[in-house]
Amino acid sequence: MSRLSSSLAINEKSGKKVAKEIKKLMLEAYVFKANTRWNAVTLRDENAYPFAASELSRILGVPVLFVRASEDDGWAYSLYLDGHEVVKYLTNDGEIIDESDRTLQLERLKAYSEEAQMIDDALNMTDCTDPSEPFELFLNAFGLTLLAWITYADLTDMSEAEKTQYDIQFVGNKNTKSSDKAIVAQIIGKPLANAGFSITSGHYFTNDFAFLTERHGFHVGLLVDIDHDRIEASVRSVYQPQRVVYLKEGEHQILFYHDRETFIKQLEYIRNAFLSAGIDYIESEQYEEFTREPIYAELDSTLAKDGFSRTSSDFSLKGGCMSYLNKEKRLQIIFKHNDFSIGLGCFIKDGELEENILSLNGIYNWGFSFPNRQAYEDRLHEYVKLLRQSGYIS
Incomplete structure (x- = not known):
């Protein structure tokens, strides 16, 4: 040779x-x-x-x-x-x-x-x-x-x-298939770059490939995982992530491949589905800016009746945290904005133990999304209702 x-x-x-x-x-x-x-x-x-x-x-x-x-x-x-x-x-x-x-x-x-x-x-x-x-x-x-x-x-x-x-x-990573990476970058990366999505490595998303841009301070775009004989692709949006195949076919299926030719065809399907349906899905999610301080000013009086006073006031949309403390009971009520998408969660911290109020009530998702001020207030009212039902406030 x-x-x-x-x-x-x-x-x-x-x-x-x-x-x-x-x-x-x-x-x-x-x-x-x-x-x-x-x-x-x-x-x-x-x-x-x-x-x-x-x-x-x-x-x-x-x-x-x-x-x-x-x-x-x-x-x-x-x-x-x-x-x-x-x-x-x-x-x-x-x-x-x-x-x-x-x-x-x-x-x-x-x-x-x-x-x-x-x-x-x-x-x-x-x-x-x-x-x-x-x-x-x-x-x-x-x-x-x-x-x-x-x-x-x-x-x-x-x-x-x-x-x-x-x-x-x-x-690079010596344990990964660089040939697969090059193919994914060529088939998906270049067309998405033309649409404003940059391939990202070492991001807080743990996916094999992330093609991202920003909306309202959050990273949105296409996430791709490759595992042996299958490819999973999802659209990361500001509210609710969704499988690429679901947006195109209405089914939550995973794409499989058994050889390089099929691998390339599946990548082309993901690329075309994202460009034709995924970007529209991201753009369809509208968010209305609003000030959150007045909303929590009203909540202060509600929680004060049960001995809670506000101890932190970070109203930022991404990762902001508003917490209330009852010193006598050593109990905290914490409202958090999601780090990865637009959402509001409510957590109870008793000593060192912190739990999601939703999971305590049998609802297994991180938190509620909110496209505008009215929706945000509705979410807070839902949390107050759950706090009452759970006996944390009267």
């Missing part, structure tokens, strides 16, 4: 910035400094290079070179600008089979290299049977000699001490 080398060169000085974006794309890679102007990336998944080059050039707003060489099949490079492949050069056994306009190549590449003649010399070596000569000459024109015949496997085999010495960063 011939030796194959692939890598990206990103015209960005900050390796941390490159690593951060690679992580957001949910790819596994090594990032290291090639020279003072370029950072280099090797990916575990060979098929993910075009996607990564396109996305990094778009997100970082810098040129990205994708270079690949094979001892048997020749060498190639592509230049990506603003998410698009603008220059492409590909050979096979020394024969040029795909080449952009030579003048255009030199014009665009010259801005990132002081050795335009060296680039021209490399591209003119069409009768050379050894691809290493023009390939290495081309890399040398940009000061990227470190990328000559480097592979992901080579860096994996290096000791941790060597990686530290050369400042080689690993990005």
Whole structure:
């Protein structure tokens, strides 16, 4: 088997910035400094290079070179600008089979290299049977000699001490399938990015993939989980999450796959269902801004009759907490706004034990949603009613 080398060169000085974006794309890679102007990336998944080059050039707003060489099949490079492949050069056994306009190549590449003649010399070596000569000459024109015949496997085999010495960063989770990640990012991520949803990694949502934007300060969008032979996809909205399939078919079914072809078809179904029904579902949920302080001013007098006084007043829609304390009974009544969606919960804290008033009354959901002030007041009245029924207030 011939030796194959692939890598990206990103015209960005900050390796941390490159690593951060690679992580957001949910790819596994090594990032290291090639020279003072370029950072280099090797990916575990060979098929993910075009996607990564396109996305990094778009997100970082810098040129990205994708270079690949094979001892048997020749060498190639592509230049990506603003998410698009603008220059492409590909050979096979020394024969040029795909080449952009030579003048255009030199014009665009010259801005990132002081050795335009060296680039021209490399591209003119069409009768050379050894691809290493023009390939290495081309890399040398940009000061990227470190990328000559480097592979992901080579860096994996290096000791941790060597990686530290050369400042080689690993990005990703070695226990995940990066090929699946690249496919999901390609099929779902790019179309959703055009619709304003960004792929997110390391978020407080524990899903495998989260494609999110903001509404009323909350993250909403598409959540995807992949587990062996099944895919679960749900729409995260400001009120009530819903399965993607339910929005399209009226059923809460899970999508299954048994091979890569079916896997891709199911991802395409999820993408199309979200774009056609999921976004409409999110946009249909309306919320009316209102001031909550006057509402709790009225509640103060109701709870004061049973010895409760307000001890905290955070009225923020996301995660706000309003609490009332009865010092004599060492009992707290706490009203909380949800961290993840628009909702209001009521909790009882007796000493160290805190329980949801709804679960105490046999209703097993976190709390009530509220689209406007009237609905919010209705929710509070429901909680007051439950507190009375449970004997916490008279």
